[in-house]
Amino acid sequence: MQQFPLAIAKLIQELGKLPGIGSKTAQRLAFHILSLNEDSVKQLSDSIIVAKMSTTLCSVCCNLTEKDPCPICSSAKRDKTMICIVEEPRDVAAMERMNEYDGLYHVLHGAISPIDNIGPEDIKLRELLVRLQQHSEVEEIILATNPTVNGEATAVYLSRLIKPSGIRVSRIASGLPMGGDIEYADEVTLAKAFEGRQEL
Amino acid sequence: MQQFPLAIAKLIQELGKLPGIGSKTAQRLAFHILSLNEDSVKQLSDSIIVAKMSTTLCSVCCNLTEKDPCPICSSAKRDKTMICIVEEPRDVAAMERMNEYDGLYHVLHGAISPIDNIGPEDIKLRELLVRLQQHSEVEEIILATNPTVNGEATAVYLSRLIKPSGIRVSRIASGLPMGGDIEYADEVTLAKAFEGRQEL
Secondary structure, three states: OOOOOHHHHHHHHHHHOOOOOOHHHHHHHHHHHHHOOHHHHHHHHHHHHHHHHHOEEOOOOOOEEOOOOOHHHHOOOOEEEEEEEEOOHHHHHHHHHHOOOOEEEEEOOOOOEHHHOEOHHHOOHHHHHHHHHHOOOOOEEEEOOOOOHHHHHHHHHHHHHHHHHOOEEEEOOOOOOOOOOHHHOOHHHHHHHHHOOOOO | OOOOOHHHHHHHHHHHOOOOOOHHHHHHHHHHHHHOOHHHHHHHHHHHHHHHHHOEEOOOOOOEEOOOOOHHHHOOOOEEEEEEEEOOHHHHHHHHHHOOOOEEEEEOOOOOEHHHOEOHHHOOOHHHHHHHHHOOOOOEEEEOOOOOHHHHHHHHHHHHHHHHHOOEEEEOOOOOOOOOOHHHOOHHHHHHHHHOOOOO
16 A cells, blocks of 8 residues: 555655755655644745745846845945855855955856866856956955865866956965864865965 | 845745754755756645645544545455554554554554643544444554653553453563664663563
8 A cells, every 4th residue: 555645745755855855854844744734834835935936046146136136236335346256045145144255246056067067158157257347346256166176176267267357366265174173184174274374 | 134035034944943954954955945946846835735735634543644534444454453553643654664564543643741741632542532432343452652751651541541441452562673782772672672572
């Protein structure tokens, strides 16, 4: 006999497609959702579709936004001479949490990855180049792609592409995370920390 | 400034209410959902509301079902002399996976827990007693509540309640899980395994 009623099986299947949600967790979530009252279930279901329907990509920085251009791009308080390049919208949120940076962003929506067949034309790179042509006030590009193989490759690619135009290009530092322990650091991180050492 | 567009913040908040989903995971899920195409998002959203709307509790066993009575209660092939008592609908699914039991179920939707102010009247106990009165063919009640403080308390309570009526009441065994390691077993489990030892 079939294990779950059809509608529940479908729900488990849909939840199981989410990242980091295996079939056991999907089952647990599904039964939790079914144990909620109708209002709560409707709120959850609606929040998903509303979030998708009411957000678009900012036509300037490609970040997710409810109005175009996004609040950061349209803010008069932000420093328009700096653009921080990140891979994903969630990286913008992380940067904003640090409360240190008041420049603009550009979201690539991915990184170059030859293995996965993701080339420069598959990320929001053309949008960045058009933007740089239109806004001559940009003085510095900060490359904040992830310190991974793909992120590094993307940073190198972008740096080679942009530097000839005379804009300063920088890369965020790699090294030991604050509160970290040298004993447990991997060799690559440690080597990066050495390489990036600064005089006191 | 506000960290996320309102609709995204709402989605993160809703996802964060799910069990085992912290705020970081909720953010990751939310951004994953927003990266899907509209169809996939609609499927996810719909599956949630459809699962809730199309399932009710079986009027016999209180399990979640799309038609009442549920397929197990209405099946001619199931042994109607045995009722296995479980705490949650997902426990029925676990039991069915083992493919060994062909009796009926009764889902309590919880366990007695004085600390949380959950008494016998807060679980589907009255439904069980009514059921036992109406179906005199029941010969055995198998108590399959969890081997936890609350599950054990519920099992003891049910056993005292049902035994006087002459129905056989049994409790599923506690002991070492198969593939487990005696060295790493906790004392309570080990004591249960000793207590429940069987002659070979």
